[in-house]
Amino acid sequence: MNIHALLITRFSQALSDMGITDAPVPVARSGRPEFGEYQFNGAMALAKQLKQKPRDIAEKILEHVKLDDVASKLEIAGPGFINIHLADEWLASQCQQALADTRSGIPAQNAQTIVVDYSSPNLAKEMHVGHLRTTIIGDAVVKLLEFLGHKVIRQNHMGDWGTQFGMLLAHLSDKLSANEVAETALSDLENFYREAKVRFDEEEGFADRAREYVVKLQSGDQQCAELWHLFIDVSISHSEEVYEKLNVSLTRKDIMGESAYNEDLPHVVAELKEKGIAVEDQGAQVVFIPELADKEGKPAVYIVQKSGGGYLYATTDLAAMRYRSGKLNADRTLILTDARQALHFKQTEIVGRKAGFMKPEQTYEHCPFGMMLGSDGKPFKTRSGGTVKLVELLDEAVERASKLLAERDTDLTADELKDVARKVGIGAVKYADLSKNRTTDYVFNWDTMLSFEGNTAPYLQYAYTRVQSLFRKAEVAPTALSADIVIEHAQEHALAVQLLQLEEQLSVVARDATPHVLCSYLYDLASHFMSFYEACPILKSDVPEATRNSRLALSALVAKELRLGLDLLGIETLEKM
Numbered sequence: 001m002n003i004h005a006l007l008i009t010r011f012s013q014a015l016s017d018m019g020i021t022d023a024p025v026p027v028a029r030s031g032r033p034e035f036g037e038y039q040f041n042g043a044m045a046l047a048k049q050l051k052q053k054p055r056d057i058a059e060k061i062l063e064h065v066k067l068d069d070v071a072s073k074l075e076i077a078g079p080g081f082i083n084i085h086l087a088d089e090w091l092a093s094q095c096q097q098a099l100a101d102t103r104s105g106i107p108a109q110n111a112q113t114i115v116v117d118y119s120s121p122n123l124a125k126e127m128h129v130g131h132l133r134t135t136i137i138g139d140a141v142v143k144l145l146e147f148l149g150h151k152v153i154r155q156n157h158m159g160d161w162g163t164q165f166g167m168l169l170a171h172l173s174d175k176l177s178a179n180e181v182a183e184t185a186l187s188d189l190e191n192f193y194r195e196a197k198v199r200f201d202e203e204e205g206f207a208d209r210a211r212e213y214v215v216k217l218q219s220g221d222q223q224c225a226e227l228w229h230l231f232i233d234v235s236i237s238h239s240e241e242v243y244e245k246l247n248v249s250l251t252r253k254d255i256m257g258e259s260a261y262n263e264d265l266p267h268v269v270a271e272l273k274e275k276g277i278a279v280e281d282q283g284a285q286v287v288f289i290p291e292l293a294d295k296e297g298k299p300a301v302y303i304v305q306k307s308g309g310g311y312l313y314a315t316t317d318l319a320a321m322r323y324r325s326g327k328l329n330a331d332r333t334l335i336l337t338d339a340r341q342a343l344h345f346k347q348t349e350i351v352g353r354k355a356g357f358m359k360p361e362q363t364y365e366h367c368p369f370g371m372m373l374g375s376d377g378k379p380f381k382t383r384s385g386g387t388v389k390l391v392e393l394l395d396e397a398v399e400r401a402s403k404l405l406a407e408r409d410t411d412l413t414a415d416e417l418k419d420v421a422r423k424v425g426i427g428a429v430k431y432a433d434l435s436k437n438r439t440t441d442y443v444f445n446w447d448t449m450l451s452f453e454g455n456t457a458p459y460l461q462y463a464y465t466r467v468q469s470l471f472r473k474a475e476v477a478p479t480a481l482s483a484d485i486v487i488e489h490a491q492e493h494a495l496a497v498q499l500l501q502l503e504e505q506l507s508v509v510a511r512d513a514t515p516h517v518l519c520s521y522l523y524d525l526a527s528h529f530m531s532f533y534e535a536c537p538i539l540k541s542d543v544p545e546a547t548r549n550s551r552l553a554l555s556a557l558v559a560k561e562l563r564l565g566l567d568l569l570g571i572e573t574l575e576k577m
């Protein structure tokens with residue numbers, strides 16, 4: 001149920017019955033309960049257009065709008081707002097339907113094909129915190145779009161190509177000659193990279209060999225390709241270890257790394273040249289972008305081929321755009337990276353569109369996010385100033401969660417505790433990230449993210465277990481409940497409205513790739529449930545059976561939505577904690 005969309009339909013109908021077409025139909029949430037739940041705010045603009053008094057227009061709209069089934073009261077307020085008070089019976093029947101429906105009353109939408117480019121670590125090194133946000137936010141967006149019925153194509157645009165592989169392969173080749181096994185040699189990628197870099201900078205002849213390897217790799221030399229595969233393979237398994245710990249849905253078949261576009265790159269450049277978009281400049285192939293000129297009016301320079309003939313990150317992204325548009329038929333392409341790449345994607349879009357690498361109606365949406373900061377407000381680092389390996393961070397999360405849980409009063413067995421600690425620890429890290437508006441930097445703080453109070457994973461996981469324990473006490477399974485939902489109490493009314501606003505919020509997340517909107521919704525839902533639970537007794541002996549069952553049914557819907565929402569966010573729920 002999308003109340004907002006329903007109201008827009010009804011008001012549009014009313015306006016068209018009045019002979020008014022193509023006017024905007026602004027419906028918003030009301031700021032205060034005494035104004036009802038929603039407000040139609042269009043009368044003021046119409047008044048100007050029709051040269052009538054806004055309140056008169058509002059009166060006329062009230063005569064035409066058909067909301068008898070939905071609203072208990074419509075009233076004109078202030079200069080000409082129409083306040084809409086939703087009817088208890090209608091709310092009850094909608095909740096009843098949502099409870100009975102496997103999709104919680106949220107229909108699948110017209111499917112679009114949506115490419116989501118996320119995670120995309122660089123394989124030369126170990127995954128570090130810089131790839132945490134894209135991986136977590138991307139995976140939530142993907143799950144949500146799929147739930148809404150879209151065809152989602154995950155694209156893990158891994159950095160598996162480029163000149164740094166020359167030095168890495170030369171180093172690996174030496175290790176193998178010394179009878180080392182690849183898995184052992186590459187067990188610590190950071191270390192391996194560092195060793196190779198030192199040799200590149202200091203050891204005589206090594207840099208030349210590294211360059212030779214690059215040439216060999218690019219010309220498709222068999223032996224070199226095998227070495228590269230070996231390297232990539234071990235490095236991918238490092239990422240997979242992280243994905244598994246994070247409970248993220250990416251698999252090998254989602255990998256479409258930079259190397260996959262290797263053969264396309266000369267064609268991309270040739271096409272740009274043919275169309276007169278790329279021109280030679282000091283031996284390089286460049287595109288000048290007047291749309292992004294600097295203060296002096298000098299156009300931005302976008303290099304697609306270096307003077308030595310080498311290709312760049314940008315060239316690969318143009319090839320990727322062409323592939324996603326032409327081969328994958330993506331209606332939308334979402335790319336999740338940190339905000340520092342915003343200019344790159346803006347330029348890529350301008351150049352790609354000029355070249356006709358996308359159809360005009362296909363969208364190219366860079367979804368930037370801010371950085372993860374340490375408590376000192378600086379980029380998140382280890383104590384010694386190194387990059388934080390994701391695997392270690394996640395292990396620490398589980399360890400901290402298990403310490404916290406051990407301090408609580410619990411009747412869980414040791415095995416159960418272990419499972420709870422994992423779900424709470426990992427959930428906390430993910431949720432901390434998901435719940436912040438992605439466009440800003442955020443401060444990573446163990447204590448807040450693991451707290452059982454506030455907008456955190458543990459709070460929501462706990463709220464879910466509260467409902468489960470309610471059903472255990474009632475000795476009935478939520479699915480076995482047969483009850484007529486009746487809404488009488490103000491807290492029941494507020495909870496029901498909240499329960500029916502999920503779809504509205506999901507469509508915002510689908511449009512903007514902003515999972516924090518869903519997090520806020522779930523947090524509000526849990527808070528509404530707690531107030532309802534305080535105000536409306538359920539299992540007390542003097543509560544009539546019909547009331548008890550109705551309240552249990554509302555609680556069951558709360559649990560169902562919490563679970564759905566947390567599932568979409570990639571956060572696991574628990575029966576007990």
Ligand code: ARG
Pocket residue numbers: 117119120121122157158159317320335336337
């Ligand atoms: N590998 C890049 C990085 O770590 C991210 C790639 C994002 N996707 C893309 N199509 N460029 O910064």
